[in-house]
Amino acid sequence: MAEVRLERVGEVALIEIDNPPVNALSETVRIGLAARIAEAMADDAIKAAVIACAGRTFVAGADINELGKPRQPPLTVDIAAQLDDCAKPVVAAIHGTALGGGLELALACHWRVAAPDARLGLPEVKLGIVPGGGGTQRLPRAIGVKLALDMITGGEMIGASAALDAGLVDEIVTRSDVRSTAIALARRVVAEKRPIKRLRDRAIEPVPAELFTRARAELARRRRGFEAPLKAVDAVAAAIMRFDDGLKREQTIFAELLRGPQFETLRHVFFAEREATKAPDLPADLKPREIALAAVIGTGTMGGGIALSFADVGIPVTLIDTDRAALERGLAMLRRNFESSARRRNLPAAELDRRLGLIKPSLRLVDAAGADLVIEAVFEELDVKRTVFGKLDGIAKAGAILATNTSFLDVDAIAEATKRPQDVLGLHFFSPVHAMRLVEVVRTRATAPDVLATALALMRRLRKLPVVVGAAPGFVGNRMLFERAREADRLLRDGVSPAEIDHAMVEFGFPMGPFAAADLAGLDVSWRMRKARGIALPVADALCEAGRFGQKTGKGYYRYEAGGREPLADDATDRIIAEVRARLGVTPQSIAAGAIVERLVYPLINEAARLLESGVALRPGDIDLIWIYGYGFPAWRGGPMFYADQIGVANVRDRLDHLARELGEEALVPAPGIERRVKEGRGFYG
Ligand code: T1G
Secondary structure, eight states: OOEEEEEEETTEEEEEEEOTTTTOBOHHHHHHHHHHHHHHHHOTTOOEEEEEESTTOSOOSBOTTTTTSOOOSSOHHHHHHHHHHOSSOEEEEEOSEEETHHHHHHHHSSEEEEOTTOEEEOGGGGGTSOOOSSHHHHHHHHHOHHHHHHHHHHOOOEEHHHHHHHTSOSEEOOSSOHHHHHHHHHHHHHHTTOOOOOGGGSOOOOOOTHHHHHHHHHHHHHTTTOHHHHHHHHHHHGGGSOHHHHHHHHHHHHHHHHTSHHHHHHHHHHHHHHHHTSOTTSOTTOOOOOOOOEEEEOOSHHHHHHHHHHHHTTOOEEEEOSSHHHHHHHHHHHHHHHHHHHHHTTOOHHHHHHHHTTEEEESOGGGGTTOSEEEEOOOSOHHHHHHHHHHHHHHSOTTOEEEEOOSSSOHHHHHTTSSOGGGEEEEEEOSSTTTOOEEEEEEOSSOOHHHHHHHHHHHHHTTOEEEEEESSTTTTHHHHHHHHHHHHHHHHHHTOOHHHHHHHHHHHTOSSOHHHHHHHHOHHHHHHHHHHTTOOOHHHHHHHHTTOOBGGGTBSSSBOOTTOOOOBOOHHHHHHHHHHHHHHTOOOOOOOHHHHHHHHHHHHHHHHHHHHHHTSBOOHHHHHHHHHHHHOOOGGGTOHHHHHHHHOHHHHHHHHHHHHHHHTOGGGSOOHHHHHHHHHTOOTTO
16 A cells, blocks of 8 residues: 655654655545645654665556546646655665656755666656646756756656766765665755755746747658647756746646547556566466576677677677677777767766676687577578577577568577577567667477576566567568558559658658658668568569669669668659559559558558467557557557558458458458457457
């Protein structure tokens, strides 16, 4: 049961919030906290207070289970005001993740102390809302408008050292724990009779109006259709008013978004993420295996990125490539990537070197012998991977987990190259690894339950989002991607240009369209897979036959200026498409944007229904997460399955039925899972 305790430590009141697992600000916590603060302020023997939390983290925000229900006082914004008004100094002792309402409470305290590995953020936009506890007004006063605007519109956390540099925290704990450091600071403040510093009284440094104009334009372009970030700009822009006026503006925007559809949708995504990390058939008390040392085989983009993700969270990793030149290239790229990521995160140089020091390069496969987990990331060819696994089988220690990073190939076949198939699974990281949270965890027929449990726990340690999928070709994401690729190619043949199709999908909310994305990923990989499986995509194949593999060759569906990444229309592509149309006897026609979206999104839903039916995908929420975090499906639409329920599964069925007949495409015939749901009058979410 949640509680808020007050302990007298000399003349300091230690107010401790204890609401596992993340000290969320439930109604009970808010009532208790308000009462303990009042008690401390009324007690003449108390000269200062410290707000701390039990368990693994400082307050991680409002209780999301309660959000959206009638708001019960005291609200977070009321407690923040109460803290502001305290006549005695109040110090926040921050550990773990101080997020949302938690950071807003800390901002209303007069001093803030953080543990070295603490992280702080206002992630409300990820729920389709804005900070509603005064954060849009206090944060700009603490760290400046520009940085506050970035933090609030992006919703990302920053680490303790970046927070100290920005002026968000006053001290990072060095020797003792954060709580006693906070108490010591409170005592010093009292002894030195320091004036209480309230952020609400701090003037905002003036900023040019175009800072907000530029932010709005960038967000409208990059996150089309997503309301909260744009509204967050309005709330932060109000901070240059008087504090109370700006606070009123924030509260109006917060209440409006809390009533909106995008909050409901993004709360669904939040809980689907938590659900995904639990494989339904795993006993809750299953003990994951200890992963103290990892090994990665292959130093290409994926191998280097995977090794980095281990070192970044402090897990030593042996990075192996038997080709010296490849190993050296891989290490150089890995260091470059890590240095730029460290700069973005304000990671001190010493910490960067410490983490890089956890990566041990090697030219010998035998150096994987001591690893608890070995991840193979070599050339995407089944025989090559089977050979590597056959060798690893003779090298890796008993009980080691052997994982393949394949994005498409048969993981059962790879497991069968070893005498320990129960210890084998797929870990399909998405590229670029440092930026993509999603990992498809591919379980084979033989994967042991504790191996799966270990993989799920380990991916969370790496701060990844693991989703369990079955070992079918393409698993879930790429299987659905192929359905879209087939229809996208047909649209080109039917008369629509790559730019029109990409524009329609960007307007729908994708960060980029299918052809710009294909050029970025490279057309050759999927071309090789299609050829291996005897599948034709006439336009894509013609571009590949002309050596147009996308950005890597300076031309694909689009052309690219030397070193540029901006997709530019290319007459050569138009000529290739015209030749394909002529060869197939297709008369080009114009197709409206709405029809383009239907023809590219409904096949995703159809294939997803098949994947649920076959058990390759466990839950509709898993599929939504894979497409949101792996392929850019707009989160504020909830993912393809949530979107299908919004537009009505019966509508999807009717349009698929029409398209299947009009285009003569068997794959567009509505899947049995869709027909059944229509008959039962329900959607994918019941
Ligand atoms: N409310 C309720 N439950 C929460 C929660 C929250 N804010 N955060 C986490 N949980 C539950 C989660 O459902 C799971 O439950 C368990 O805690 C462990 O979570 C006024 C209005 C803190 C970084 O958006 O980012 O404040 O499945 O598996 O990987 O302006 O949880 O075990 O039953 O994610 O270690 C803003 C959301 C809210 C933070 C920990 N705050 N949480 O990650 O564990 S809005 C957030 C997270 C707000 C104010 C506004 C992460 C984490 P179960 P987990 P984790």
